[in-house]
Amino acid sequence: MIKVAVNGYGTIGKRVADAVSCQPDMEIIGVSKTKPGAEAYVAQKRGYPLYIADISKKDAFTKAGIQVAGSVEEMIQKADIVVDATPGGVGEGNKALYEKYQKKAIWEGGEEHEVAGFSFNASCNYEQAIGRQYARVVSCNTTGLCRIIKLIDSVFGVKKVRATMVRRGGDPGDIKRGPIDAIVLNPVTIPSHHGPDVQSVLPNINIITSAMIVPTTLMHMHFINMELKNPATKEQVIELIKAHSRLGLIEKSTGITSTAQLKEFTSDLLRPRGDLWENGIFADSLSVLDGTDLYLFQAIHQEADVVVETVDCIRAMAGDVKTAMESIAMTNKAVGLTAIR
Ligand SMILES: NC(=O)C1=CN([C@@H]2O[C@H](COP(=O)(O)OP(=O)(O)OC[C@H]3O[C@@H](n4cnc5c(N)ncnc54)[C@H](OP(=O)(O)O)[C@@H]3O)[C@@H](O)[C@H]2O)C=CC1
Ligand SMILES: O=C(OP(=O)(O)O)[C@H](O)COP(=O)(O)O
Structure with a gap:
């Protein structure tokens, strides 16, 4: 199983976490927030271990009835691949952390191409992503x-x-x-x-x-x-x-x-x-x-189309599934995507 961490459990991150968790070859080992709130409650309800960027804020989460599994840095260490779904521009600053622990990382479209040096779309360049350390799923x-x-x-x-x-x-x-x-x-x-x-x-x-x-x-x-x-x-x-x-x-x-x-x-x-x-x-x-x-x-649909692409990007970077066709079919089946006609 590919161990996936989602750094930034917001609009895109929460959808990626759900899409990953229903894949046969992937599991969510943690998601992250900076402050307690409705999304943190949902993460807990879904059973995703919740990590926080600033561990000094742990008490605020505990007081809100939300269990904290540890710091984002601890979460990164447990992952094979990190999906960085923090707000646009924030993800770039996290790169040092991924480098420090030599973890594969995927950024979303709010980051520049240069952050990863490779921009991804499953229908276009899946094969070029195989085994890569970094990628950006385009907006x-x-x-x-x-x-x-x-x-x-x-x-x-x-x-x-x-x-x-x-x-x-x-x-x-x-x-x-x-x-x-x-x-x-x-x-x-x-x-x-x-x-x-x-x-x-x-x-x-x-x-x-x-x-x-x-x-x-x-x-x-x-x-x-x-x-x-x-x-x-x-x-x-x-x-x-x-x-x-x-x-x-x-x-x-x-x-x-x-x-x-x-x-x-x-x-x-x-x-x-x-x-x-x-x-x-x-x-x-x-x-x-x-x-x-x-x-x-x-x-x-801005909240949705990049989610399935992110799942394929994870699979390509992990390296076991060699063709776009195979990965796309796996992803679509797991999330229940049959294109509308
Ligand atoms: N929304 C959209 O329509 C689309 C967005 N994208 C891209 O996806 C990425 C994410 O966007 P989106 O989901 O909309 O963003 P959101 O603002 O909805 O979610 C971002 C999440 O990141 C968390 N976060 C903020 N700072 C940190 C940090 N330093 N460490 C860990 N977590 C942090 C926030 O937690 P908290 O609330 O607790 O601070 C929040 O849960 C961006 O690159 C964006 O451009 C791509 C396609 C569409
Ligand atoms: O990636 C998106 O749009 P984009 O392709 O126009 O950059 C998302 O809709 C997020 O855009 P935003 O920067 O308006 O939040």
Whole structure:
């Protein structure tokens, strides 16, 4: 069993912990928080040993009825691989600790590529991650872009991608975030970080991205245009999407034309936390104009899509499962991911 520690039990960390704990070849040896609260209670209820960054705060946890297993440093020593899901920018500071104990580590998309020197997406570069010491799972938006671009590029060739990300303002539980009544250009400059980030996984893709933030919490929405090297039909693209286990297809017959309806759908399907791990591609939006000009809308559930990628990244770095196909199938089966059609 691969012993996994999750450093930072927040939006992403708690989902990674649950996804890891249901894999046949992995176990959670600990998760971490800095302060007591609802997530710490849940960690305890789930049976995850809880470690804290600053051990001098142990009394505050004990007073709140939460047992502390030890310090984050102690947790790291017990792990084979650490998933660092601390807030963006914090994870970089933890690298010295992982180096000190020579532990493999995975960072999430809030960190720069340079922290790990390798950026990961299971559908794109699983094999390059095998046995690595460090990796970064690219951000939620970049993950969604990489999946669809890689598929289309491998079949038709992609000359150029232009994509606009309409980003959610904050996660549903994130009461500190906004905007409340604005569309914020984020960044105002072009390209946004997503294009260069895609190139950290798919270096040969010509891509320009822009992004804005809007007052919603449920999901991001992408508008993507790909100029293809070879002609395609809408039907061909639909069939390819249907055959990809992490690309969902939202059919016209569902009546779903929004992130709100899509989140309701995944909740009604009794997905854990209503999570949409796959891209939500709107079949009706998919158009191929003049044979080589592909357009589509896709919804990306920011809290979920990187979770299954992180599980595959752990498996690749541990080194026993040699192909993306095998790992993706294992991960999907364990969490219950059958892409929506
Ligand atoms: N949320 C999202 O939509 C997505 C986030 N990401 C990336 O995932 C990473 C995590 O983001 P997210 O889950 O949203 O962050 P959250 O703020 O939801 O969770 C971060 C967790 O880290 C804990 N933490 C903070 N500082 C430390 C520390 N020094 N040591 C140990 N634990 C600490 C916090 O605990 P406490 O509350 O007790 O302080 C909290 O539980 C970031 O890189 C982010 O960019 C990627 C894709 C999507
Ligand atoms: O990784 C994400 O978005 P991104 O791909 O736009 O960087 C997550 O939605 C977190 O973004 P945040 O920096 O708005 O919390």
